[in-house]
Amino acid sequence: MKYSSKKDWWLTVIVFGGMIFAIGSSGMAVFEDTPNVGETIVALLVPILLSFFILWLWLTTYYVIDDKNLIVRYGPFKKIIPFYSIKSVKKTMNPLSSPALSLKRDEFMDVLAKHCPHAKIIKS
Incomplete structure (x- = not known):
C-alpha cells in the first residue's frame, strides 16, 4: 500500500518561500550588476536547478x-x-x-x- 507524505503548512511556506527568494535574489543580482556570461549562467542556473531538485523531493516523497x-x-x-x-x-x-x-x-x-x-x- 502506498502512503503519500503529509505536508505541514509551515514547511510549505519555508520551502517555497526559500525557492522564490533564491531565484529572485539571483535574478536581481544578475540584472543589477553587469556580470560576464559565465557568472550570469551560474547565478541563474544554480538556484533554478536547486529549486527543481527540492520540488522533485517535495512531490515524490512517499512510503x-x-x-x-x-x-x-x-x-x-x-x-x-x-x-x-x-x-x-x-x-x-x-x-x-x-x-x-x-x-x-x-x-x-x-x-x-x-x-x-x-x-x-x-x-x-
Missing part, C-alpha cells in the same frame, strides 16, 4: 508497505527497510529524523505497528 518491507522514496532516493530489521519506532518532532514533510506521524506509526508486531512503538 510503500508491501508484505516484507517498508520502502521509502524521496526524489531520486530509495530506501528499503525490511520489517524484521525494525526494532523500535519512536515519535519525534525532529524534522531531520526521517524523510518526511510533516511532523505529524502518528497514523503512519499505527500502520507500521501492524506490520511490525515485534517492534517497540513509543508514541510519547
Whole structure:
C-alpha cells in the first residue's frame, strides 16, 4: 500500500518561500550588476536547478508497505527497510529524523505497528 507524505503548512511556506527568494535574489543580482556570461549562467542556473531538485523531493516523497518491507522514496532516493530489521519506532518532532514533510506521524506509526508486531512503538 502506498502512503503519500503529509505536508505541514509551515514547511510549505519555508520551502517555497526559500525557492522564490533564491531565484529572485539571483535574478536581481544578475540584472543589477553587469556580470560576464559565465557568472550570469551560474547565478541563474544554480538556484533554478536547486529549486527543481527540492520540488522533485517535495512531490515524490512517499512510503510503500508491501508484505516484507517498508520502502521509502524521496526524489531520486530509495530506501528499503525490511520489517524484521525494525526494532523500535519512536515519535519525534525532529524534522531531520526521517524523510518526511510533516511532523505529524502518528497514523503512519499505527500502520507500521501492524506490520511490525515485534517492534517497540513509543508514541510519547
